[in-house]
Amino acid sequence: MVVHxxxxxxxxxxxxALADRxxxxxxxxxxxxxxxxxxxxxxxxxxxxxxxxxxxxLERAGLVRKVRRGREQIVHAGLDVIHQxxxxxxxxxxxxxxxxxxxxxxxxxxxxxxxx
Amino acid sequence: MVVHxxxxxxxxxxxxALADRxxxxxxxxxxxxxxxxxxxxxxxxxxxxxxxxxxxxLERAGLVRKVRRGREQIVHAGLDVIHQxxxxxxxxxxxxxxxxxxxxxxxxxxxxxxxx
DNA sequence: CCCATGTACAACCATCGAGTTGTACGTTAC
DNA sequence: GTAACGTACAACTCGATGGTTGTACATGGG
Numbered sequence: 001m002v003v004h005x006x007x008x009x010x011x012x013x014x015x016x017a018l019a020d021r022x023x024x025x026x027x028x029x030x031x032x033x034x035x036x037x038x039x040x041x042x043x044x045x046x047x048x049x050x051x052x053x054x055x056x057x058l059e060r061a062g063l064v065r066k067v068r069r070g071r072e073q074i075v076h077a078g079l080d081v082i083h084q085x086x087x088x089x090x091x092x093x094x095x096x097x098x099x100x101x102x103x104x105x106x107x108x109x110x111x112x113x114x115x116x
Numbered sequence: 117m118v119v120h121x122x123x124x125x126x127x128x129x130x131x132x133a134l135a136d137r138x139x140x141x142x143x144x145x146x147x148x149x150x151x152x153x154x155x156x157x158x159x160x161x162x163x164x165x166x167x168x169x170x171x172x173x174l175e176r177a178g179l180v181r182k183v184r185r186g187r188e189q190i191v192h193a194g195l196d197v198i199h200q201x202x203x204x205x206x207x208x209x210x211x212x213x214x215x216x217x218x219x220x221x222x223x224x225x226x227x228x229x230x231x232x
Numbered sequence: 233c234c235c236a237t238g239t240a241c242a243a244c245c246a247t248c249g250a251g252t253t254g255t256a257c258g259t260t261a262c
Numbered sequence: 263g264t265a266a267c268g269t270a271c272a273a274c275t276c277g278a279t280g281g282t283t284g285t286a287c288a289t290g291g292g
Contacts (some may be wrong), residue, residue, distance in 0.1 A: 015135035021124040021252085025249095031211040038268060051252055052269075065127045071259040071268050082208050089202040095147040096195055136280085154238055166281055167238075172278095187238050187289040 009041035010062075014085050017061035022046075026101050027077065029062055035070040120203035126178075133177035138162075139170050143193065146180055152188040166205050 006014070017023055024042055040052040055075055060066040062081040066073045122130070131182040133139055142156055171191055174180040178197035182189045 008140075012135060012137060015131050016249095019128060019131035019135050019148070021128060022250095023129065025198075027208060028211060031208055032151065036268075046250090047252060048269085049253080052271090053250075069168055073269065077212060079212055082205055086202055086205040086209065089198055089205065092143060092147055092198050093202070095144060096138065096193060099148055114265085132279095138280095151240075153243085162280090163282065165241085167288080168241090169280075190238065 003082045006084050006088055010084075011012060012080060013061040014063065017057050017063055018085070020054070020057075022051075023058055023063075026051075026054060026058060026075075027082075029065055030075050031077045031079075034074050034076040036069075036074055037066075038072070040075065046113060120207060122200050122204055124168055127201075127204060129177040130179065130197060133173050134201070135178055136170070136173075137175055138167075139179075142167075142170060142174060142191075143179055143198075146191050150190050150192040152185075153182075154188070154190065157191075157219045189230045 018027075025043075029035060029040065029043070031113055036080060037052055037055055038048065040055065041048045044051055055064065056068070061068060062078045064075050064078050068074075134143075141159075145151060145156065145159070153168055153171055154164065155163040156171065160167055171180065171182070178194045180194055181192050182191055184190075188189060216220060
């Protein structure tokens, strides 16, 4: 039944990771082009270690992956997880639609039963 | 250009609100059927005040709205905001597609310029 | 009117999260 | 080999968060 395939823990990690503008910005940057951690760090007015931590949070959520290339660590986007998160929100919208449908059915039934 | 229409602050609040399983559960419940705050509070093994706080976090994010009915406060879903959040993630996927398209174009150009 | 109900809010506590600095380690270039 | 680069990680500070309890207030029913 769960189309998005996310556990509560998964969703916790994903939404928590997305709940920070720096991390969202990192996601957009690596979606646009893979970059090393230091490439990313240069862009923000905070320490390298801070950016490193942000990447780690994103990585734990599966939103990015790191791959060694020489002495650099290349960060690229975890598109599948982004898609899963989107699917979760989509399932919320579907929940709503089903509810509306149920109410419609109820009203229709009332109409027929009242039917005088 | 920003189709989802969310500021950084909006997105911070929305994703932070969604980053808690109790709050996500509340969202699904009120999507299924509007409920009073005490209706909701009965469902969880935590104090009324705690649930009240969770609802407040969701409300600040626009994910739910509260409407007085008698002495009860009825919680119902903020469908529009859920949709906006979904759109933001969708825009991430689009970013990816554009990048892929750009790379494809680059490769194609290389093919023609090399052209033997 | 009075009491139970439903809510609001403040104060408090423990934990977590974001940031810092400092140190250590592997890799590349010279 | 050694110096510079890129990264990893620990220790620390401090504010935010999730939970609690207690009190106050408005509303509806008998």
